[in-house]
Amino acid sequence: MDALVLTGHVMSLNNVRQVARDGRKVYIDPQVYEALIETRKAIYAMAEKECPIYGFTVGVGWNKDVKVCKTFFEEYNTNLVYAHCVGISPYISDEETRAVMLTRLNTLLANTTGVAPELAKMYADMLNAGIHPLLPERGSVGQADVGCNAFIGLAMIGEGQVRYNGSTMPAGEALRQAGLRPIVLGPKDGLCIVANNGLAAGQGAVTLYELKEFMLMADIVYSMSLEGLGGNTSPLLPGTHKVRPYRFQVETARRITQMIEGSYIYRPTPGKALQDPLSFRGVAQIHGSAWHAIDYTEQLLGIQLNSTDDNPCYLPELENFFSCANYEPLVWVLGFEMLAVALSHVSKSSCLRTIKLSDPDFSGLSRFLTPNPSTICFSTLQKTFAALDSEIRHLSNPSSVDGLPIAGDIEDRHTNAPYAVQRVRKILDTLRYIFAIEMMHAAQALDYRKGLPLGKVTGEAFALVREHLSFYDKDRPITPDIEAAYALIKSRKLLELLE
Amino acid sequence: MDALVLTGHVMSLNNVRQVARDGRKVYIDPQVYEALIETRKAIYAMAEKECPIYGFTVGVGWNKDVKVCKTFFEEYNTNLVYAHCVGISPYISDEETRAVMLTRLNTLLANTTGVAPELAKMYADMLNAGIHPLLPERGSVGQADVGCNAFIGLAMIGEGQVRYNGSTMPAGEALRQAGLRPIVLGPKDGLCIVANNGLAAGQGAVTLYELKEFMLMADIVYSMSLEGLGGNTSPLLPGTHKVRPYRFQVETARRITQMIEGSYIYRPTPGKALQDPLSFRGVAQIHGSAWHAIDYTEQLLGIQLNSTDDNPCYLPELENFFSCANYEPLVWVLGFEMLAVALSHVSKSSCLRTIKLSDPDFSGLSRFLTPNPSTICFSTLQKTFAALDSEIRHLSNPSSVDGLPIAGDIEDRHTNAPYAVQRVRKILDTLRYIFAIEMMHAAQALDYRKGLPLGKVTGEAFALVREHLSFYDKDRPITPDIEAAYALIKSRKLLELLE
Amino acid sequence: MDALVLTGHVMSLNNVRQVARDGRKVYIDPQVYEALIETRKAIYAMAEKECPIYGFTVGVGWNKDVKVCKTFFEEYNTNLVYAHCVGISPYISDEETRAVMLTRLNTLLANTTGVAPELAKMYADMLNAGIHPLLPERGSVGQADVGCNAFIGLAMIGEGQVRYNGSTMPAGEALRQAGLRPIVLGPKDGLCIVANNGLAAGQGAVTLYELKEFMLMADIVYSMSLEGLGGNTSPLLPGTHKVRPYRFQVETARRITQMIEGSYIYRPTPGKALQDPLSFRGVAQIHGSAWHAIDYTEQLLGIQLNSTDDNPCYLPELENFFSCANYEPLVWVLGFEMLAVALSHVSKSSCLRTIKLSDPDFSGLSRFLTPNPSTICFSTLQKTFAALDSEIRHLSNPSSVDGLPIAGDIEDRHTNAPYAVQRVRKILDTLRYIFAIEMMHAAQALDYRKGLPLGKVTGEAFALVREHLSFYDKDRPITPDIEAAYALIKSRKLLELLE
């Protein structure tokens, strides 16, 4: 892939994925870089005039009445980075760290900060060199993730720890090996590094693109379950969706229809139930609702990824800084709060379907899909997904509004943006287990449907599953199979079937 | 106002408000009515063929294997209405009842149910006559609000209780007085009456239009507080919003700017804080986020209001019924879940501002805005809004995913749609108190700014407030003032200032 | 009943019930009254010395630096009562109001407040005369319920509204009719009236004694269900409880055993399931767990009811006031938080049993207990209890830790004690509906067991139920039956069967 040209305005989830996960290089648009240089000059001119600018010529937070003398710009900004290194473990993955850095780099290019252009370039250089500061994920109340972002600044001045070339090492050493020089912090630079929602936005972007991939696989697993059950296809008919035109409900129904194209379940079957349980019948609606929530969150996070969250905000046309509240991420944090609830529905529906696959009254197959009465098979496994579903239910409780007024009662509200995102990430990972177990059941059920034609995609999916875990012909420890099924979903191999 | 012509496709929140609150008459589009007649004929033709149709020629729920003999259509459908009268108190308001009936009437016109055309007309007749069945609001798990809706059917056949002309009376009596005849239920009619999300959608529509009205008043109250505090206007500058273009953030900032146009707070003031607390600075963002959540919910509820949620669904082009999951309201229920959290932020921010107005360090005014040291004034009043804010926080917890598999494990999932809506309605009402108290503080603060010019809207708002409650010159019981301020907000008189 | 002699140290739930619900008269122990007089003298002596005493010679809350001049005691204390009238609707019942007043009266007798003895007597006089101030239940953060309690003070000085002899009237008028004179407030009296957890403690006591009564009835309903199902009695055997000696589990099992003594379910029955569903099998454990939580809460609330929660606290032996934190009710509020969760288990178990009673696979009876296939019977009714159970689940979320630092950051924590209690009260009322519906099912099932001997208590209970609602032989609106069953439980008539 070519390097991604950054302008501050074209960031998408796909771009983030390419840079964060696939290691795509980045490159700052030269024209944009020029603009940064111009602004920087204007900033220096202002500094001469000694008007109080938050985080520039005066301190931050409650210390906004403390003056910063010009000759101490480096010392002040270094201290600012130091004093903002307050986050605590656990530390985020390299993929997430890249997303965080990319996110901040891109919004710097919106040119409302007065940042040193070399500092912007340093983000690009470190990304391209693969130098990844160790970033803690706890310690932000979600009005700019200063306590985490500061560790990027620490690495940039050659301090703290980074991951580089597969090992953890001092930042200074990694910069040296990569042929980069530590930066010297000038006025406003400390604030530019820390005062943004980079952690939450970066983790949020990674979580969202992983979630979108997962939801496609969830449709495949459902399709296998529907075939495993021998269920009704009428709830997927285009006509019944056209009359209730929720965009993603319609799309989900269409996608599932394509997955089961050619399946035996379209054949008329005497004795088939007139209607399946709601957890089977309503998947286009349930998954569709989750997609609506994803879409809402993606659109609003998209604006965050492509615009400034700096305060004060420099407006070139007015040649001045203005106090504002652009650090406020509530609008898309609410999206994540909603997503948590939406995914709890996705989870519970999966569990309910798995229960039906185990129940002869619904599936017409053996109890717990056992190959014979003396095998216990999936009986106990129900406890696993039931327990995980309760965890997801618990994680779906909101958190954004909880918090304490701090900083002399000035920072009196919060969003806990990183925690909102991290909860969804945790839900997503747990969902992988839930659907792994549904997939184990669906495959076991399909083994009892041998000889019947399966759908275009589900047939291949069933074969792929059986490459990774075999039919339960007799009791064996089940945990290894769960982990294998989970790994298959995590690997995204099922996605290749959709291409 | 002319009668509203109903087609099944043009319902908006405004329409609902006009019919539900203002008593606008309704009228079924004749062409649409013709289509209902055609479908009804087709249904009767199907009944001859004895193919099993859910809720028509066979029973509902777990009883879907029980046949309904043609000669017993009336008895069966009457029994169905009886057995679905399972909701419990409290009973909803006439305005809400009208919204519920209008909602169902309009979706019947989508012509996917096979309902008796006379039954559709009965909704219109009762609305126009002002006959309002007593509808209980508890007893639905939010996959069609059957246990509430059934009471409409009960009234239509002349049983149960209704409110009419200001009194509660037997339905049969009210119909007689209004010159209407009870209907006779035919095939499928019972299901048409009960099996829809009318309660949640109707209450949801009322809640949403009231919320939108409230949010405009919340901006006015905030604007008064900003003047009361003598705060900064820079966070409202168009430039700082243009660079972070969240639509409703931008609009809110613009609206507030218009409200305070001409205010003294635009004057340069020596000693003014460089930045106000986040609860003041971020209102465009916080209220804007709530508006985004409202917009999301309104759009998705809008589709519900204009399309069928019937199962099975009759498709005229295929001349048959199809089992589906269109009863599933999850997509917009998630909107209400999100709204609950959004409004919790709106509430907490208001409380935090009120605290600042009481604090000399922020306002430069007397402690608790007391007129003199020997008056206690608003000291204790802080407990009231703090307690109410905790209630809102509690109400903001989600509920949609909780539930028990019922109906022989077939109705295995839920949304608790009515409860989701009712929680937001309760939050909204509590918010009125929260902002009433903020308004009391803002007005008291503005009294200390006498002589300074106020904004275009805020000046009038201040005058209006002072018509309803007077300056606290000495201690007096405060509850009557809270109730007066609450009543002023509830009356929507502040809205007139925006016209 | 004789008048209850109050000493400050013998209050129990039973006493509260007798005074609050049954109207028992109260009488202050003369020796205790003497002690109040002695303390009052000491207080006046202190006032001469002008040492600052919170709420006495200086103001309260953030105003604790404002001096109160001796000559203005009445005016200051009247203002204090006025300024603390900040609670809002709804207003609590007379029974609850009596409990609130009794609670405060009794803790005043602990003699740590320096209250005017006449003021203590005024509580007794108003209780005995049946003058009940209108008390709002919202507006306290649960560190003393000042905003509600103040309305008692308002009535005592002859202002505000009270209920008396069945009507609502001005307090002054009621006092006059009852031959009482308004009191004149002296030093510290305002604080004595407002600064205590009377609202939460009083409502808490009422809620607890009602809950204890309900839990006994819940055992009866369960016993009927067990017979309705034809379930196993082995989980009630003393031997299986002796080996796991949780006190209330053991007691519950013993109580239920007595209720079903002589029942047909002790007969050996071929084909009976080896084990019943957990919701049937574990009732001694589930209800027993709730009793443990009740016992914990009752013990800790009992200390509250019998000791001071005043700050500052007057210690006669040291002849001085001391600042303390005895207003803190957290210890028993946590009991209510736990109770909410415990009762959510009680609720869900009831619902699960009702589902089993409707399921032929478990009960061996007809589906939904229908008398014949063409009757829908209790099919839809499942939605009612499922919806109510979700409400209880939602109410069981904690709230005590949520809140805002107020009063100049001095009152920085909360317990929301009244809301904690009110949530349990609401849960309890909803539980009555849940068990009313279980009782309807159990009775319907027992009708199908006609001729078989029922238990000692359950037989009578079944007969009592059938006096209030009849067998479902054909479909009829079900809501009236739910309300009748609810009313029967609310009436506590079932309790008489245990005497």
Next chain:
Amino acid sequence: MDALVLTGHVMSLNNVRQVARDGRKVYIDPQVYEALIETRKAIYAMAEKECPIYGFTVGVGWNKDVKVCKTFFEEYNTNLVYAHCVGISPYISDEETRAVMLTRLNTLLANTTGVAPELAKMYADMLNAGIHPLLPERGSVGQADVGCNAFIGLAMIGEGQVRYNGSTMPAGEALRQAGLRPIVLGPKDGLCIVANNGLAAGQGAVTLYELKEFMLMADIVYSMSLEGLGGNTSPLLPGTHKVRPYRFQVETARRITQMIEGSYIYRPTPGKALQDPLSFRGVAQIHGSAWHAIDYTEQLLGIQLNSTDDNPCYLPELENFFSCANYEPLVWVLGFEMLAVALSHVSKSSCLRTIKLSDPDFSGLSRFLTPNPSTICFSTLQKTFAALDSEIRHLSNPSSVDGLPIAGDIEDRHTNAPYAVQRVRKILDTLRYIFAIEMMHAAQALDYRKGLPLGKVTGEAFALVREHLSFYDKDRPITPDIEAAYALIKSRKLLELLE
């Protein structure tokens, strides 16, 4: 230490700590062992008679109608262990694993299971040899933690993975190295291994003893803060507690009083605030409330640790098995639910105190305790504890009632006992960070009180803290200090000061 003699009846938290954490050896009381042998004989006699016994001569769960033929005891029980290996990662610590094994071993000795005596001995042998099976902590709904416990059985038959002598290895290999032979499973043995609440009870015991240790340290940290603030000691006076005799409130006040004995804060100080913020004033009450909740939980968990939770339950006196519900842990799970809320109060109070220590208006010290105006010091650090406190608030939401009916609707309720415990464990670990940060502030404040005498314990504590982290004389990255302070608390060294 001598080996602990196990009888089934003397288990305490202290015993669990000695065995689980300190590696104390265990030894089965010979008389008790004899009783196991007798019971085992009786069991075999029953097996001859072919009466159906759950999990013995018939299957478990929904398979309770499947017969287990005598000649297949080993195969059936091995399959049972296999099929119950359904738990998933993460895996618990060796200390926790030891607690789980000890817990189950002890309850086996209650002699209600019919277990093979050699199997009981195998627990003791593995504990004494230090062979620790890898136990997953997710996958139990808290009605016996079968999916985790099965991995103990797997190791006992020489399969699966264990930790031994510092490495992870196949169980068979570890047994060989330790000179132990894999066991052969006989009738009922599989069920004895899996069907108990060992995971939750074992983790619960570890969590509780760690929590009790922590709470003592929390008192020390508070005492340092009180000195750091220069606060009031009057709320600790025995007299003000005697009048409100909550046992643990009284004890906490007494303990803190001993810690600050001799401190300068007892000196009269002109200008000292009359009353401190509630978060300072109410610590005896807040921590005392947590101790009440701990005591409740410990007492009820204590019964669990010393009695059977087996179903069916063998009663020697009746010479038979009886179906029961002794697997139900709700009673002590509710204790953990309450504890979660109690600790949320403990957390928030700590944060509020730390805020006050940073605020000159309360402490009389420099803003954010900075050594000079140009140092940022602890300004940003407020975000860290605020974020962590929100996490704790989120974790304090209940979970026990959430779940899905499984096993053919027979296992229809849950407690999620392990998750309830794990949430408290997570809260506890986060609390260590919260108090670590309070301790950093207290120590920094005390540095400004140099020369003034500190309390008996607090003086030593301050010195100990300063051994691990130094005064902030200029800005430096703060995270390393947080981690050092956390490690100090985790090390329990502060506890030594209390001995």
